[in-house]
Amino acid sequence: MARLSRKQIAWRVAQDIQDGTYVNLGIGAPELVANYLPDDREVIIHCENGLLGMGPTPPEGEENPDLINAGKKPVTLVNGASIFHHTDSFAMIRGGHLDICVLGAFQVSERGDLANWATLDNSRPPGVGGAMDLALGAKDVFIITDQCTRDDQPKLLESCTYPLTGKGVVSRVYTDHALIDLENNTFVVREIVEGISQEELQNMTGANLVIADNCTTLRTPEL
Amino acid sequence: MARLSRKQIAWRVAQDIQDGTYVNLGIGAPELVANYLPDDREVIIHCENGLLGMGPTPPEGEENPDLINAGKKPVTLVNGASIFHHTDSFAMIRGGHLDICVLGAFQVSERGDLANWATLDNSRPPGVGGAMDLALGAKDVFIITDQCTRDDQPKLLESCTYPLTGKGVVSRVYTDHALIDLENNTFVVREIVEGISQEELQNMTGANLVIADNCTTLRTPEL
Amino acid sequence: MIDKRVYDFDAALEGMADGATIMSSGFGAAGAPQELLEAVLDCGFRDLVIISNNAGEGERGLIKLLKEKRIAKVICSFPTSSNSEITKELYAAGLLELEIVPQGTLSERMRAGGAGIGGFYTRTSVDTPLAEGKESRSFEGIDYVLERPLTAQFAFIKAREADRWGNLTYNLSARNFGPTMAMAADTTIVQVDQIVELGDIDPEQVVTPGIYVDRIIEVKGG
Amino acid sequence: MIDKRVYDFDAALEGMADGATIMSSGFGAAGAPQELLEAVLDCGFRDLVIISNNAGEGERGLIKLLKEKRIAKVICSFPTSSNSEITKELYAAGLLELEIVPQGTLSERMRAGGAGIGGFYTRTSVDTPLAEGKESRSFEGIDYVLERPLTAQFAFIKAREADRWGNLTYNLSARNFGPTMAMAADTTIVQVDQIVELGDIDPEQVVTPGIYVDRIIEVKGG
Numbered sequence: 075m076a077r078l079s080r081k082q083i084a085w086r087v088a089q090d091i092q093d094g095t096y097v098n099l100g101i102g103a104p105e106l107v108a109n110y111l112p113d114d115r116e117v118i119i120h121c122e123n124g125l126l127g128m129g130p131t132p133p134e135g136e137e138n139p140d141l142i143n144a145g146k147k148p149v150t151l152v153n154g155a156s157i158f159h160h161t162d163s164f165a166m167i168r169g170g171h172l173d174i175c176v177l178g179a180f181q182v183s184e185r186g187d188l189a190n191w192a193t194l195d196n197s198r199p200p201g202v203g204g205a206m207d208l209a210l211g212a213k214d215v216f217i218i219t220d221q222c223t224r225d226d227q228p229k230l231l232e233s234c235t236y237p238l239t240g241k242g243v244v245s246r247v248y249t250d251h252a253l254i255d256l257e258n259n260t261f262v263v264r265e266i267v268e269g270i271s272q273e274e275l276q277n278m279t280g281a282n283l284v285i286a287d288n289c290t291t292l293r294t295p296e297l
Numbered sequence: 298m299a300r301l302s303r304k305q306i307a308w309r310v311a312q313d314i315q316d317g318t319y320v321n322l323g324i325g326a327p328e329l330v331a332n333y334l335p336d337d338r339e340v341i342i343h344c345e346n347g348l349l350g351m352g353p354t355p356p357e358g359e360e361n362p363d364l365i366n367a368g369k370k371p372v373t374l375v376n377g378a379s380i381f382h383h384t385d386s387f388a389m390i391r392g393g394h395l396d397i398c399v400l401g402a403f404q405v406s407e408r409g410d411l412a413n414w415a416t417l418d419n420s421r422p423p424g425v426g427g428a429m430d431l432a433l434g435a436k437d438v439f440i441i442t443d444q445c446t447r448d449d450q451p452k453l454l455e456s457c458t459y460p461l462t463g464k465g466v467v468s469r470v471y472t473d474h475a476l477i478d479l480e481n482n483t484f485v486v487r488e489i490v491e492g493i494s495q496e497e498l499q500n501m502t503g504a505n506l507v508i509a510d511n512c513t514t515l516r517t518p519e520l
Numbered sequence: 521m522i523d524k525r526v527y528d529f530d531a532a533l534e535g536m537a538d539g540a541t542i543m544s545s546g547f548g549a550a551g552a553p554q555e556l557l558e559a560v561l562d563c564g565f566r567d568l569v570i571i572s573n574n575a576g577e578g579e580r581g582l583i584k585l586l587k588e589k590r591i592a593k594v595i596c597s598f599p600t601s602s603n604s605e606i607t608k609e610l611y612a613a614g615l616l617e618l619e620i621v622p623q624g625t626l627s628e629r630m631r632a633g634g635a636g637i638g639g640f641y642t643r644t645s646v647d648t649p650l651a652e653g654k655e656s657r658s659f660e661g662i663d664y665v666l667e668r669p670l671t672a673q674f675a676f677i678k679a680r681e682a683d684r685w686g687n688l689t690y691n692l693s694a695r696n697f698g699p700t701m702a703m704a705a706d707t708t709i710v711q712v713d714q715i716v717e718l719g720d721i722d723p724e725q726v727v728t729p730g731i732y733v734d735r736i737i738e739v740k741g742g
Numbered sequence: 743m744i745d746k747r748v749y750d751f752d753a754a755l756e757g758m759a760d761g762a763t764i765m766s767s768g769f770g771a772a773g774a775p776q777e778l779l780e781a782v783l784d785c786g787f788r789d790l791v792i793i794s795n796n797a798g799e800g801e802r803g804l805i806k807l808l809k810e811k812r813i814a815k816v817i818c819s820f821p822t823s824s825n826s827e828i829t830k831e832l833y834a835a836g837l838l839e840l841e842i843v844p845q846g847t848l849s850e851r852m853r854a855g856g857a858g859i860g861g862f863y864t865r866t867s868v869d870t871p872l873a874e875g876k877e878s879r880s881f882e883g884i885d886y887v888l889e890r891p892l893t894a895q896f897a898f899i900k901a902r903e904a905d906r907w908g909n910l911t912y913n914l915s916a917r918n919f920g921p922t923m924a925m926a927a928d929t930t931i932v933q934v935d936q937i938v939e940l941g942d943i944d945p946e947q948v949v950t951p952g953i954y955v956d957r958i959i960e961v962k963g964g
Contacts, residue, residue: 094522096731116522118685118731122845123769123915126729127685139772140916146770146799146823153719154685156726157914159921159949160769160795161853164846165635168866169703171731192871199833200842201820206866207846211636241869317744319953339744341907341953345623346547346693349951350907362550363694369548369577369602376941377907379948380692382699382727383547383573384631387624388857391644392925394953415649422611423620424598429644430624434858464647628859638863638879638886640854657860659890664860668881692946724914725947 076269078250081297083218085110087176087248090216091117097174098122098167098208101145103218104176110297118154120172122204124163127155144204167204167211175212177205179219179247181234184281186244186256188215189236202239209240221249221278228280230254230261251275253292260284265292299492301473304520306441308333310399310471313439314340320397321345321390321431324368326441327399333520341377343395345427347386350378367427390427390434398435400428402442402470404457407504409467409479411438412459425462432463444472444501451503453477453484474498476515483507488515524686524736525715529559532709532737536674538565539592543630543675543701544572544582548601551694553676553711554581555739561585567592571630571672573623573697575599575607586610595670597623622650625667627700633669634703634732642667675705678742679728682712683719686733687726695727702732711739746908746958747937751781754931754959758896760787761814765852765897765923766794766804770823773916775898775933776803777961783807789814793852793894795845795919797821797829808832817892819845844872847889849922855891856925856954864889897927900964901950904934905941908955909948917949924954933961 078086084106091097091107093115099107108128111117119128121143128143129150137148151157158166166172181189188209191202209215219229230247247254252275253265263285266275276283301309307329314320314330316338322328331351334340342351344366351366352373360371374380381389389395404412411432414425432438442452453470470477475498476488486508489498499506526532533556542560546552560568561584568591575594576582578601585591586606599607599618610616621629622644632640641664645651655666677698679688688710690698702708715738748754755778764782768774782790783806790813797816798804800823807813808828821829821840832838843851844866854862863886867873877888899920901910910932912920924930937960 118522120731121915123772123918125915126731127723138914140913142770142772142915146772151723154683154687154730155723156687156721156729157723157917158726158729159912160845160918161849161922164849165631165703166729166731168636168846168850168864169634170636171634171703197834199821199829199840201818201822202842202844202872203820204845206844206870206872210865210868211846237871238869341744343953344693346550346696348693349953350945361692363691365548365550365693369550374945377905377909377952378945379909379943379951380695380945381948381951382690383623383696384627384700387627388853388925389951389953391624391628391642391858392856393858394856394925420612422599422607422618424596424600425620425622425650426598427623429622429648429650433643433646434624460649461647628857632862635850636865637850638865638881638884640862641860643858643860659860662860689946724911 076267078267078294079297081106082294083248083250085294085297086253086292087216087218091174095173096120097176098172098212100177102178104178105145107176122163122167124158124160125155127152164207167207170211170213172212174214174216175208176216176218177208179217179229180236181229181231182217182244182247183231183234184261185259186242187234188239188244189234190239192237194236205239209243214245215243217244217247219247219249221251228278231280251278262286263289265290267292299490301490301517302520304329305517306471306473308517308520309476309515310439310441314397318396319343319394320399321395321435323398323400325401327401328368330399345386345390347381347383348378350375387430390430393434393436395435397437397439398431399439399441400431402440402452403459404452404454405440405467405470406454406457407484408482409465410457411462411467412457413462415460417459428462432466437468438466440467440470442470442472444474451501454503474501485509486512488513490515523684524733525684526735526737532556532735533559533563535707536565539567540565540674541569541672543672543705544570545677545696545698545701547573547696548577551678551696551698552581553678555742556676556709556711557581558584561588561590566590569593571595571670573597573626574601576604577601578603589615591616593617593619595619595621597621597626620650627697629667629670630700630704633671634700637669639666639668670704672705673707675701675708677702677708677710679710679712681714681716681721682710682736683716683721685718686730686736687721688728688733689721689725690727699728702728707734708732709735711737711742713742714738745906746955747906748957748959754778754957755781755785757929758787761789762787762896763791763894765894765927766792767899767918767920767923769795769918770799773900773918773920774803775900777964778898778931778933779803780806783810783812788812791815793817793892795819795848796823798826799823800825811837813838815839815841817841817843819843819848842872849919851889851892852922852926855893856922859891861888861890892926894927895929897923897930899924899930899932901932901934903936903938903943904932904958905938905943907940908952908958909943910950910955911943911947912949921950924950929956930954931957933959933964935964936960
């Protein structure tokens with residue numbers, strides 16, 4: 075069955091990030107988005123640990139352990155970057171100044187609820203990081219996730235069963251099979267990857283899908 | 298009757314500011330304290346408008362309109378100074394980080410209440426500035442004031458009649474006639490200027506004075 | 521391309537209207553955006569609500585707007601200055617509304633507005649007339665008042681340097697309210713001494729990151 | 743003369759005891775005061791309460807203290823790291839208490855502790871398990887939870903440069919929690935790459951003013 079790679083999902087997200095956007099890219103798959111931002115756009119990447127204007131990964135041997143991103147990976151700064159302390163960074167996040175935050179998800183509900191920090195397994199230590207701040211603070215929250223878990227459980231649901239990160243915060247979900255907007259407490263499918271039928275997509279989803287009138291095929295380069 | 302000048306009161310205050318003290322000097326007479334700090338002490342002067350490490354008044358012609366103190370007078374910076382924005386400056390004040398603040402007063406009560414921002418005359422616009430923040434934030438609040446108003450009304454009272462700046466905040470009062478501590482809701486006289494009797498001082502005060510066992514003569518240079 | 525530079529005051533003030541709420545940086549004259557304020561005068565706007573530590577100083581900026589009766593209300597910590605009588609005159613004549621806020625509370629309320637804080641508890645103003653009508657509350661035996669965030673449609677700021685992304689540095693104690701006001705307004709308009717190339721400001725020395733800035737106008741000698 | 747320099751770790755840690763509450767700067771390994779933390783290990787202190795964004799990273803600092811079971815509790819946003827299993831093991835064995843605080847709330851609570859704020863309302867964690875047991879409140883139809891200030895007996899901070907008054911600069915993103923923790927602790931102890939002469943740090947480039955710093959120890963290559 076046709077399915078986008080993580081890189082392809084990240085590519086698709088990148089196309090939606092307009093010139094002049096301030097964006098925070100969460101740890102994991104969202105970090106890949108930085109690699110696919112079109113060259114003709116100036117997009118300013120925020121890192122929760124106090125950077126605005128993150129640049130590409132440094133060449134091997136030129137990493138600086140004091141210049142890292144939220145995923146604790148070495149990064150660089152672009153011209154026009156700024157550095158600030160953590161409280162100022164989260165004032166920026168929580169004060170609603172970021173246009174977009176891209177996050178991963180365990181579950182998303184049709185009301186836009188996001189669960190991405192804890193499961194129901196209490197044997198492992200929980201950890202929330204900046205996810206709750208980002209989910210509530212950014213003007214738009216974009217989610218990168220698979221349509222289903224590895225054991226074929228849908229991740230897009232009527233209601234989340236895992237503890238929430240934030241309620242009603244998700245704007246748009248990019249999955250391995252589709253691009254889905256959250257509108258009026260409904261999953262509205264905008265784009266579906268080639269080779270997936272609407273029925274197949276619905277079967278992989280734990281809530282009712284509405285197919286947008288102008289729903290198109292989700293195409294990406296090979297990545 | 299023997300009476301200290303403003304400069305002499307400021308001199309007396311300065312003697313009590315120990316090496317290593319972080320001190321804020323309020324607008325007016327408190328500003329004079331900076332001129333009399335003993336040379337062998339490092340005292341770091343804070344200005345509410347975002348300076349730590351205020352230096353002396355610049356020579357004429359070398360004033361910088363962007364380098365001023367809380368009284369909006371041109372100042373300089375000492376080696377080791379730092380500059381920060383207003384919210385950080387008041388976080389410093391309100392967070393209890395300043396050792397001493399020297400302020401003027403309209404009235405001080407025997408419970409240490411301070412009134413120094415508004416009278417009962419409503420025809421003039423009120424203005425509080427940073428007085429309330431300083432009065433509550435500094436570890437010790439020292440007051441420079443005259444024992445009486447120009448029309449001979451006592452300024453040290455059982456209770457303030459003017460609107461308060463802060464309740465129970467004053468540690469010590471330096472007047473034109475005496476040095477008086479606030480202890481257990483009582484004015485305790487530590488030093489009296491030469492030529493003033495205890496009775497005369499009591500008659501200029503609107504609350505009961507207790508004379509400390511070791512009360513001495515308040516001596517200052519001619520200034 | 522992100523380019524926040526504008527080249528005349530009409531462009532700087534786009535979207536402004538009568539009754540606008542404007543935060544204006546500065547402590548006395550240091551850091552006061554006099555040219556931006558005077559452009560508002562020239563544009564004819566009235567009934568302004570000004571949030572500023574002082575209601576002007578000397579002869580320029582807010583004092584000019586006050587003299588022309590363009591300002592309906594000032595939210596400030598200290599409205600009068602030693603070198604102007606206009607605030608006293610307008611207040612005595614009932615032509616100017618004043619809301620007095622302790623200086624630290626004023627600054628912290630703007631920070632709260634910019635940082636998504638719904639309210640905070642401070643000891644400042646407890647047991648004073650400025651706490652009247654405010655909720656109070658005790659934590660561990662210490663009394664606090666509840667203060668709410670303060671935001672504005674516009675912030676006018678004076679800075680030293682800016683690049684086209686809006687990163688700012690300030691000159692010495694002229695920094696004062698600029699960084700906080702830039703966070704707290706819908707539209708932040710900055711007059712700068714000098715516009716520099718992107719990359720000319722060391723990232724560690726940026727005081728206000730460009731994300732808080734909407735428009736920059738160079739005012740030489742401003 | 744104000745001289746906050748100390749020359750060995752015993753002097754740096756003076757007054758510490760078993761059960762101490764310590765804020766420790768750093769985001770992952772960037773800005774983590776590894777040598778100060780390891781000095782605590784060498785001094786034998788136990789039952790420590792650590793406030794830090796992460797419960798260690800790699801092999802050093804907090805990880806060493808965890809391995810030696812010196813830490814009773816960690817208040818943090820994210821306790822585990824990709825390169826250490828010790829936190830998971832201790833937690834699973836019931837040997838480590840964890841208090842999970844959203845990262846922005848953690849930082850803001852420390853700021854409140856340093857700035858005299860009695861509490862603040864934030865949207866973060868509303869409708870989540872991390873808001874359980876906390877007061878909630880609605881302002882203008884938006885829900886907030888009440889968060890209280892966080893302070894500590896000690897803050898351990900890594901900085902780039904210091905002068906003898908304790909003015910600090912930081913290196914790039916190693917700045918992270920240092921400036922806030924310095925405000926929030928009774929005693930702030932800083933390990934710096936380099937001690938410089940008073941006056942060598944431009945007043946406009948000081949990130950942490952010396953008023954927040956109690957002791958400085960130079961750790962070359964730290």
